[in-house]
Amino acid sequence: MNEYLNKITCGDCIEVMKNIPENSIDLIVTDSPYGLNYNNGDLANKRERVFGGCLLNEKARPIVGDDEEESMNLFKNMLMEANRVLKKGANCCCCCGGGGPKPIFAKWVLLMDDIIGFKQAVIWDKGGLGMGMQYRRNYEFILIAQKKGSSSHRWNGGNKTSNVWRIPKIIPKENQHPTVKPVELFEKVISIHSNEGDIVLDPFIGSGTTAVACKRLNRHFIGIDISQDYVNMANKRLANVPDRLENFGVK
Secondary structure (H helix, E strand, O other): OOOOOOEEEEOOHHHHHOOOOOOOEEEEEEOOOOOOOOOOOOHHHHHHHHHOOOOOOOOOOOOOOOOHHHHHHHHHHHHHHHHHHEEEEEEEEEEEEOOOOOOHHHHHHHHHHHHOOEEEEEEEEOOOOOEOOOOOEOEEEEEEEEOOOOOOOOOOOOOOOOOEEEOOOOOOOOOOOOOOOOHHHHHHHHHHHOOOOOEEEEOOOOOOHHHHHHHHOOOEEEEEEOOHHHHHHHHHHHOOOOOOHHHOOOO
């Protein structure tokens, strides 16, 4: 596993995860394709060009594996490997679209419950008006599963942690992933569900937000993404984040 530790690997996440030992990961935090064919010439792509400073870039930036059926199979297979590599009692936290005309989030909840064990749905209130025609979508879910087999698990949220978090969204620029999430959002998830020195895995790490959060919070990370362009983007981004992990060995 050391070959992947504190690195971002380019490859198919399912195949890479097969090389990670079972019961070795303290937390999974990820943002897998939602199955919405996002940023493929749609309203999101037009908004990105106008408000994200991408006026000169007319080309859409679709998400790999974002077809509904393909993404569902990908998510299911990822959960199967996640359940294998997670330590007993550890959590798997997955970003998921909120609302919309397709109940994808409901299908994901059922998959998570069947494969790992569903725990909680956090609402990420992104602020603003959101996209849509009638009901404007200004929130997303963070779906949290907990692996069975142990009553103990990482919990640093005390007894007053709300399941509604308001953190401003990011309208991506050309040098960011089309679905980039705020570092503050992932820092909150990681802080609550892991301890310093723990290993956090992100199978769909994109431009590296999970890795940035881990470095800032003294966690080890394993990042995987299928796109070499985004791996390069993430590595460039990580180079500007101070490394404070030297005092925290792998548990």
